[in-house]
Amino acid sequence: MDQWLNPYYLQIVMFMLINAMLGISIYFTLATGQLSLGNAGFMSVGAYTSALLSLKAGLPLYLSIPAGGVAACVLAAVIGIPATRLQGIYLAIATLGFGEVVRVIILNMKVTNGALGLSGIPALSVQIGKQLNSLGLGSGLGGITVQQLSNLSVIGLLALVVIFLVFFALRLRHSRLGRAFAAIKDDEHAAEVTGVDTVRYKLLAFFMSAFVAGIAGALAAHITFYIGPKDFSYHRAVEILLFAVLGGGNVIWGPLLGAGILTLLPELLRTVADYREMIYGGILVIMMIFRPQGLISEETLRLWRSKLFPAAKTEQEAVARRSAG
Amino acid sequence: MMLALKQVGKNFGGLAALAGISFEVHGGEILGIIGPNGAGKTTLFNLITGVMSPSQGDIVFREKSIVGTRPHQITQLGIARTFQNIRLFGNLSALENVMVGMHCRTQAGLWQGLWRTGKQRQEEADIREKALAMLALTGIADVSQALAGSLPYGKQRRLEIARALAADPEIILLDEPAAGMNESETDDLKQLVARIRDLGKAVVLIEHDIQLMMTLCDRIVVLNFGQKIAEGDPASIQANPAVIEAYLGKEEG
Ligand SMILES: Nc1ncnc2c1ncn2[C@@H]1O[C@H](COP(=O)(O)OP(=O)(O)O)[C@@H](O)[C@H]1O
Ligand SMILES: [Mg+2]
Numbered sequence: 418m419d420q421w422l423n424p425y426y427l428q429i430v431m432f433m434l435i436n437a438m439l440g441i442s443i444y445f446t447l448a449t450g451q452l453s454l455g456n457a458g459f460m461s462v463g464a465y466t467s468a469l470l471s472l473k474a475g476l477p478l479y480l481s482i483p484a485g486g487v488a489a490c491v492l493a494a495v496i497g498i499p500a501t502r503l504q505g506i507y508l509a510i511a512t513l514g515f516g517e518v519v520r521v522i523i524l525n526m527k528v529t530n531g532a533l534g535l536s537g538i539p540a541l542s543v544q545i546g547k548q549l550n551s552l553g554l555g556s557g558l559g560g561i562t563v564q565q566l567s568n569l570s571v572i573g574l575l576a577l578v579v580i581f582l583v584f585f586a587l588r589l590r591h592s593r594l595g596r597a598f599a600a601i602k603d604d605e606h607a608a609e610v611t612g613v614d615t616v617r618y619k620l621l622a623f624f625m626s627a628f629v630a631g632i633a634g635a636l637a638a639h640i641t642f643y644i645g646p647k648d649f650s651y652h653r654a655v656e657i658l659l660f661a662v663l664g665g666g667n668v669i670w671g672p673l674l675g676a677g678i679l680t681l682l683p684e685l686l687r688t689v690a691d692y693r694e695m696i697y698g699g700i701l702v703i704m705m706i707f708r709p710q711g712l713i714s715e716e717t718l719r720l721w722r723s724k725l726f727p728a729a730k731t732e733q734e735a736v737a738r739r740s741a742g
Numbered sequence: 743m744m745l746a747l748k749q750v751g752k753n754f755g756g757l758a759a760l761a762g763i764s765f766e767v768h769g770g771e772i773l774g775i776i777g778p779n780g781a782g783k784t785t786l787f788n789l790i791t792g793v794m795s796p797s798q799g800d801i802v803f804r805e806k807s808i809v810g811t812r813p814h815q816i817t818q819l820g821i822a823r824t825f826q827n828i829r830l831f832g833n834l835s836a837l838e839n840v841m842v843g844m845h846c847r848t849q850a851g852l853w854q855g856l857w858r859t860g861k862q863r864q865e866e867a868d869i870r871e872k873a874l875a876m877l878a879l880t881g882i883a884d885v886s887q888a889l890a891g892s893l894p895y896g897k898q899r900r901l902e903i904a905r906a907l908a909a910d911p912e913i914i915l916l917d918e919p920a921a922g923m924n925e926s927e928t929d930d931l932k933q934l935v936a937r938i939r940d941l942g943k944a945v946v947l948i949e950h951d952i953q954l955m956m957t958l959c960d961r962i963v964v965l966n967f968g969q970k971i972a973e974g975d976p977a978s979i980q981a982n983p984a985v986i987e988a989y990l991g992k993e994e995g
Contacts, residue, residue, distance in 0.1 A: 527936035585856055592855030592862070593841075593848055593869070600831045600842045610791055612846030612909050621852070634838035667833075715833070 420614065423560065427568045431640050433680040438633035440660035440672030444627040446594075447666040448586075449600045450602035451501065452509045454536035454654045458516030459489040461649035463631025464638040468538045471639070474527075476478055482635040489631025492519075497623040516654050524646045534645025541574075541639040542567045548695055550583040556592050565703050574638060579673075582629060586669040598622060652694065659697055662704050665711025674713055744769050744915055744944060745790070745821070750799035752785055752841075752968075759785045760968045763799070767913055772935065772945045772975075774955040778854040785946045786965070787915050791823050792816045803913075811943045818846040824902040824913035825950075826918045832891025835902050836882060839871035843908025865964035873908060880934060896927045903934065913944045920949055931969050932937065932958055940977070956980065 419451040439456055446453040446735050463485030469624070470481040501630045523529045546567035557565055589595040601615050609615045622723045656679065664675025679697075704711065745767040752760040760782040767773050788794045790801060792813040800807050800911055808816055821985050822843075824892070826935040831839050848869060854862035857935055880900040890901055906914050920928045928951065935958060940947050949955050955962060956976040964972040966981060968989040973981055979985055 489782070547763070588856050589852075589856070593845065593850045594852055594855055596834070596838055596842050597845055599834055599838070600845075603831035603833050604829050606793075607831065608842065609795065609814045610817065610825075611824060611843055611905060612814050612822075613813075613842065614814050 422565045429684055430572050431575060434579050435633050435637045436676035437579045438629055439657045441586060442626045443657050444666060444669055444672045445622050445660050447661060448598045448602060451619060453512045453626060454509050454658060456657045457649045457653035458519040459627040459630035460634030461519055461523060462492050463634030464491045464644050467635035467645055468535050468638040469528060471539045478539060478541060478639055480484035485626045485635030486631040490625045493624050493627030497620050500596060501619040501623050506574050513654060514740045515524050517651060518589040520646050520649055529626040532646060534643060536643045538638050538642045540642050545570045583669055600699040655697060659700060662711060663700055663715040667710060667714055668718060671711045671713040672714055681700050744804060746802045748800045750789060750796045750801060752789060753797045758968050765963050765973055767944050767946055769944055770939060770942055771960040772939050772947060772958055773823065774959035774962040775946065775948045776955055776962060781965040782968040784917055785966055787823055787917055791821060803964050812971040820912035822905050822906035822909045823915035824917055824919060828898050828902060830890040830898055830901060832955050834890055835887050836877060837886040838892050839901055840876050840904045840908045841869050843905035844869050844872060846909055876908050896923050911943060913946060914938060915946045916950045920951060921967055
């Protein structure tokens with residue numbers, strides 16, 4: 418038990434969940450066919466906002482973390498209105514540039530402590546530990562120490578956020594707005610002429626993406642206790658892009674799988690961790706050549722569904738036939 | 743009079759793709775637009791649906807100018823269209839394509855979609871039912887679950903019509919809907935267009951098949967090199983010397 422609950426493993430799980438959120442964040446923009454690489458920028462805004470609010474203003478974390486998401490959203494409004502008018506590669510370049518601008522600003526501001534970054538950020542696990550203490554669990558539960566318990570609680574909290582976001586994404590896909598998103602992704606011009614306010618929905622997707630990235634950044638700040646401008650550089654943006662490229666950007670499960678693999682990979686292959694960037698580049702090229710839709714595509718899901726539930730499938734077809742007749 | 747074009751012109755650089763075009767579309771009629779390739783027919787549709795703005799003139803729908811109005815707003819006002827080069831949502835099912843067509847007639851937002859409120863579920867059921875009805879009307883209900891991109895050509899053309907009809911337009915603009923169809927498919931299409939008119943909608947139809955246009959249309963507008971050279975009922979168009987000249991030696995362009 419103890420062996421599995423060591424802080425190192427627990428932290429990897431936390432990073433996996435944070436990265437899962439970032440994967441979902443890029444999924445939201447991809448769902449409208451927008452390739453936005455501003456997620457690292459929005460993440461840093463969320464992280465710094467929440468860190469500063471809790472450090473300097475003493476705001477409790479349950480307020481400062483959502484505030485991080487909101488701050489990212491506000492910035493998304495400022496750059497999103499011009500940016501979402503850009504198409505394809507131009508949007509990618511503009512948002513990548515935006516991320517760098519944010520980083521440079523953070524690097525040069527006093528309040529963010531420049532290149533040194535912020536340390537001693539109030540830890541989520543400590544805050545939760547205090548709550549557990551007040552619940553009389555100060556000496557732990559069973560064989561689990563209070564520290565492990567609070568770390569597990571953090572993981573539980575992060576998992577809840579991820580589960581909610583997945584639930585949200587799945588519900589979205591089969592709703593009026595989700596269909597509008599999918600239509601824009603397939604053919605923006607046709608969607609507009611069909612009666613979909615494409616500007617509005619692209620902006621909405623951009624906001625959703627920024628908000629989730631901001632929340633993820635804020636949570637990350639309170640898990641690592643330290644953040645610096647380096648954490649949100651161009652590499653970070655590429656890494657988030659890679660979640661979608663590797664896992665697949667067309668279904669929500671894709672970026673989740675990508676985030677999982679790409680968080681574990683460097684940990685499992687400690688020796689090659691130095692070549693991380695090279696490996697990332699390699700993955701990008703290989704995926705683009707051999708499987709541009711990523712590991713999981715809609716096709717994959719259909720295949721599994723028909724294998725796992727052959728009965729359900731024939732029934733579905735029968736329903737389709739009946740309603741057709 | 744529902745829709746009126748007043749001295750409408752469109753320039754592309756130095757080229758006047760359309761100049762001084764005026765005509766009206768009345769409720770419940772089938773108005774044909776014919777003319778050789780490059781005459782400006784599709785450009786006309788692009789102007790009416792707000793895809794492009796006219797360089798000159800005004801377009802009035804139900805007493806209000808719609809120049810400068812964005813395409814999705816024009817669809818909401820009651821003008822829907824199909825594309826000469828099919829533009830479906832290829833990765834969505836046929837049914838979903840039509841459901842997107844109903845977007846501007848429905849309300850449910852992010853929140854309601856997330857929690858599947860009673861109102862949202864009711865609306866979804868409504869959307870589904872009406873979309874299925876549109877597929878049945880256009881004769882492609884059997885492929886409702888198929889991906890739009892995987893459908894045969896003729897069915898894709900019908901699906902575009904179903905999607906446009908889903909917006910419940912007062913005027914539907916069809917840009918060469920019979921292109922690439924065989925004879926029996928064209929016959930079916932003819933009946934479909936008549937049925938749409940019988941629903942009380944005005945149909946503006948671009949087609950090259952003169953025979954089809956003569957039998958189907960109530961009135962016809964003839965374009966040539968961006969100019970309107972004739973307008974009238976099929977019989978008068980067929981007898982019009984300017985039309986005959988434009989088409990001489992150009993067996994359907
Ligand atoms: N977006 C555009 N940019 C430049 N020229 C265009 C554009 N759209 C159409 N044209 C030109 O306008 C003329 C009319 O085209 P179009 O309306 O497509 O004709 P039709 O539909 O009658 O065949 C053609 O000469 C065409 O090349
Ligand atoms: Mg044309």
